Amino acid sequence: MNNTKPFEIDRDLISPNRNIVPITSVVDKDRGLLVGGCALLDLGKHYGTPLYVLDEETIRVGCRSYLRALKKYYPGKSLPLYASKANSSLVISSIVASEGMGLDVVSEGELITALKGGVPGERIFLHGNNKSDEELLLAYQSGATVVIDNHHDVERLKEVIPHDKDPLNLMLRFTPGIECHTHEYIKTGHLDSKFGFDPDQVKEVLYELKQIHWTKLTGIHAHIGSQIFELQPHQDLVEVMIDLFQLARKIGHPVKDLNVGGGLGIRYTGSDDPPTIDSWIEGIANTLKNTCKARNIELPRLMCEPGRSLVATAGITLYKLGSRKEIPGSTVYLSVDGGMSDNPRPITYESLYTACLANQPLAKADEMVTIAGKHCESGDVLLKDLGLPNSQSGDILVVFGTGAYNNSMSSNYNRIPRPAAVLVNSGQAELVQKRELPQDLLRNDVLPVRFLEVG
Numbered sequence: 001m002n003n004t005k006p007f008e009i010d011r012d013l014i015s016p017n018r019n020i021v022p023i024t025s026v027v028d029k030d031r032g033l034l035v036g037g038c039a040l041l042d043l044g045k046h047y048g049t050p051l052y053v054l055d056e057e058t059i060r061v062g063c064r065s066y067l068r069a070l071k072k073y074y075p076g077k078s079l080p081l082y083a084s085k086a087n088s089s090l091v092i093s094s095i096v097a098s099e100g101m102g103l104d105v106v107s108e109g110e111l112i113t114a115l116k117g118g119v120p121g122e123r124i125f126l127h128g129n130n131k132s133d134e135e136l137l138l139a140y141q142s143g144a145t146v147v148i149d150n151h152h153d154v155e156r157l158k159e160v161i162p163h164d165k166d167p168l169n170l171m172l173r174f175t176p177g178i179e180c181h182t183h184e185y186i187k188t189g190h191l192d193s194k195f196g197f198d199p200d201q202v203k204e205v206l207y208e209l210k211q212i213h214w215t216k217l218t219g220i221h222a223h224i225g226s227q228i229f230e231l232q233p234h235q236d237l238v239e240v241m242i243d244l245f246q247l248a249r250k251i252g253h254p255v256k257d258l259n260v261g262g263g264l265g266i267r268y269t270g271s272d273d274p275p276t277i278d279s280w281i282e283g284i285a286n287t288l289k290n291t292c293k294a295r296n297i298e299l300p301r302l303m304c305e306p307g308r309s310l311v312a313t314a315g316i317t318l319y320k321l322g323s324r325k326e327i328p329g330s331t332v333y334l335s336v337d338g339g340m341s342d343n344p345r346p347i348t349y350e351s352l353y354t355a356c357l358a359n360q361p362l363a364k365a366d367e368m369v370t371i372a373g374k375h376c377e378s379g380d381v382l383l384k385d386l387g388l389p390n391s392q393s394g395d396i397l398v399v400f401g402t403g404a405y406n407n408s409m410s411s412n413y414n415r416i417p418r419p420a421a422v423l424v425n426s427g428q429a430e431l432v433q434k435r436e437l438p439q440d441l442l443r444n445d446v447l448p449v450r451f452l453e454v455g
């Protein structure tokens, strides 16, 4: 293990983002590590590797933590949304919908996944800094709200949205001048961000929207970053957002929603120390409550948009160990049957992870190894300096914290098929994503006829 006490699960806090492992993780001396009541060795054997495993209970407990904290600390209405870019699928859409949450999407693909997964249109919010006409129209037809990001959005919805039917609900996204660099933040007047209206543009666009009677501005949105460990940035954000909320009201917009975005961090390794979901919501809710009281304004509906903190620690990836390369006096490379195509985060962001062997999760480390992926890229390394007991080719390696931004950011680099995914709960495993086959990767290739005629 390359961290301290990874299996220590804090059940009292009920904040899955504070654990490294899924909350149902159990070590059995004969069967090794179990998640959702399923032995990971059995899953690897039955479904093959690499395999994404999602623990349903961890996701549901995360949803309930957000819902419960909002009820506890905020006397007004509230609605947490799941940021589906973290991991978009029918089954996760269906789980979050059944918990009573909404969901945000950034593309037609995520939108149809949410709709088919059973999320009601009125609980879907479409984001994006370059939405297509098709995306705008589909959002309108499905009753979703569109989060306008720039003048192009405004121009396109003048063209695309019918002028004589029910109005399209809009939120306005702006850049609040609060910038988070992972674990620290700064406040600036303006941000060099591709997302959202600059604060200087907001007044003008609010007046312009008043003229577009086939739309209705229902709220204000901002998102300041991801994997944030501090509480203060979102509290400062609330104050900035209230100014804008009041301005929109003054101009005559019926705004009622205030969405502070996502961003709460998770524990990938023992040195990460994110706040609980409860304390994150407490800080935001109290600031909003107090600011509204001080300014004598009605409480808006409070919305937030967590992605990573809902699904990251619910997910693990199983790999099979293969080749071993020992460089004398230097590195021991153990290669696995996946890598940067199923988890591009280490090569993209130098992200750190925690891992163990499925058959002996608690065994003491005999050696320090580097886990290499199978792609033709020297940087395709999943973990460095991982302490593992002596292992053999064929052993199952478990990497934790892969439920967010792994499957959704996966690729077919080197024409490697994407893994299967299973959902585990109470000893049952259900396939929720079929394994791609190498021949599936040819489905969109077209060989022009003249090449067939050669020879």
Ligand code: LLP
Pocket: 083, 085, 086, 127, 223, 225, 226, 227, 261, 262, 263, 264, 305, 306, 307, 308, 309, 345, 349, 404, 405
């Ligand atoms: N809302 C908006 C508008 C966002 O852009 C994001 C994430 C979220 C909500 C959810 O944020 P979360 O709660 O997951 O932090 N690929 C990167 C993360 C990119 C986050 C993009 N926006 C990674 O793998 O770390």
